[in-house]
Amino acid sequence: MTTALEVARSSGDVGPLLKLVAQYAGASQTQLAVALETTQGKISKYINSLVRVEKLEMYQRIAEGIGMPDHARMSLGLAPRSVSSHPLPSTPRPATQSEAVQSDRPNTPEAGGTAAIATTAMQGLTAEITNLVLTGLTGGAEPGQDADRDAGRSFALLRDWCRDQDRLPPGVLHFSPGRLSLEQLRQLEITADAFRAWDHQFGGGLRRKAVIGQLSEVSDLLDEPQPSAITRRLLGITARLAITAAQMSDDTGHRSEAFRYLGLALKAAKEAGNHSLGARVANSMARKHLQSGVDGQGVALQLVQQTRTSLGQRLGPDTTALLITTEAWIHAHHGADTAVHRTLEEAAQLVSQQGSTAGLFGVAELAGVAGACFEVLAKSNQAKAVHYLAESERRINEALNLRDGLYVRSRALDFVGLANVHLAQGEVEQACQDARTAIDLAAGLRSPRVTKRLHAFAVGALELHPDEDGVWELAEYVRAKLPVVSM
Structure with missing residues (x-):
């Protein structure tokens, strides 16, 4: 262990150290990932000495995650702990009263304020x-x-x-x-x-x-x-x-x-x-404000921009791409074509950095948001409506081809978007087929939001094409499969 610690400290190669932990504690790479607050893929790279530790924070996480005793912590250049230096217990036990009291006390004078807060x-x-x-x-x-x-x-x-x-x-x-x-x-x-x-x-x-x-x-x-x-x-x-x-x-x-x-x-x-979780929350807030109409668009844009400005480089490419595409969606509602193209391109570059790594926001999600953006732009820019509708159709189909079957609600909303695009293109029969697919997907959901979107599509289709039998059949189909739920 001493040799492994010296190697870790001198070169940043924690592979020998983690191999020993895995061997003697019987821990899998996944269990090590949970303990060290990272991914299984990153643990694999550390164990095989493909990457090295460069920041003190990672040494702290390793020491904390495997319950290093004080002498081992000090070998890594870390301060000793002022409370128990034993590893985490393998079976849970209630804390004693003295431990509960001690746990609320600051460990050092410097830490006192943070602990109290x-x-x-x-x-x-x-x-x-x-x-x-x-x-x-x-x-x-x-x-x-x-x-x-x-x-x-x-x-x-x-x-x-x-x-x-x-x-x-x-x-x-x-x-x-x-x-x-x-x-x-x-x-x-x-x-x-x-x-x-x-x-x-x-x-x-x-x-x-x-x-x-x-x-x-x-x-x-x-x-x-x-x-x-x-x-x-x-x-x-x-x-x-x-x-x-x-x-x-x-x-x-x-x-x-x-x-x-x-x-x-x-x-x-x-x-x-x-930071990533916080950014996800801010993004959800922004999207919900965007749903509230024109008054919410300004609020949504400020939330996204403030989050990006505050966190800067602290976010990964997937989380940053998520925020940027929400910004693109807001620009689309403003009819700002150039801003939409710019932000979507910026998001695409970030998504490409992830390669095949599955993240919070990938190519399927990007395609879905892009399709929605171009659908909105087609309504505000009649001169380019044909082009934007075609681009929206292409992007939504791309999203549907890439999305995992798990994302039922997202797929249902994709088909609703595709139905709206085909209806705007005058392809009524195809639009009704898309809507039927969305209805079948939504029948397994408990989602009044999706149901409301589908009823709105049926009403709009009837207003545009009151003489089409297929549209009336669709209206009956949605009423039978998805009764209106009071929102």
Whole structure:
């Protein structure tokens, strides 16, 4: 171990060290990735000495993740821990009263302010989760919207987040070993991913209450003293669950409640020090403001631009591309052709940097947003409408060919967009076929938002082509398969 530590410290090659950990702890690359807060692919590269550690932060994550004793930490140039230097327990156990008290005390005079702020913020966060859980499980707030209030809330939350993005940096807070094991943490992360997949496949409905219930469980875990690395990951899980709850709430017409969940997600991402998650939340806020009409477009653009300005190079290419395409969509609603082309090209360059790596935002997502942008531009620029409709058709078909079958709601919305494009091109029969496909997909969703879009398409098609039998048949089909749900 000493030799491996010396190699890691002198050359940044942590491969020998991680091989020893994997060998003697019986840990897989995936388990190491969870413990070290990185990806399995990156762990593989470290183990095979294909990449080297260049930043002190990674050494801190390794030390924290595998529970290095003080002498090993000092060999890597890290400060010793002032609390227990034993590894995380393999089985959970309740913290003793003395440990619980000690976990709230600052480890050093320098860390005292940060520890105190984080403890206070955590208490506020868990209280907010409890409030939202009680609201959500008892039926939720009445559907409705207050654009001015939601805009003010969005800007206040974003300003607070941007002002202090390193609330819980690695190595600052050290809690005594808590009652959550790494395996339990991994299961919670898998569950959060499963809920997100549910949202894509089935929309809101009863599954929304399951997500809210899971939030309550995570809130209870945050009330327990945990190691700082575990706490950060729990906060990340909280943010991801809150994003899913927000999406489900918005999907079922509870817009104000969706903003409350996004506010919770942004606060949790801030406490976790997770810039990518925070940017995702800000992007969701911007898109929801964009849906509210002309008044929301300016708010949406400011949110996206403020997020990009505040974070700069801290975001990965996929997250940056996500923000940029939202900006492109906003420009499309303004009829700003040049700005749309510029931002879509910028996003395409970022997506190409990822190569075949699956990220938050890839070629399928880019194609889908681009198709929507050109569909909107075709309505505002009659001189180029034919060109923009053709480009929209091409991009949406590209998205449909690339999208995973998991993304049922996105595919349904793609087909709605394609139906609108074909209707504008005068291809009524093809437009009705596209709409039927979207209806069949939406029949398995609990998504009033998609249902509303399809009913709106049928009404618009009837107004344009009242003599077409196929259009009337489509209108009957949508009424039979997708009864109107009050939003």
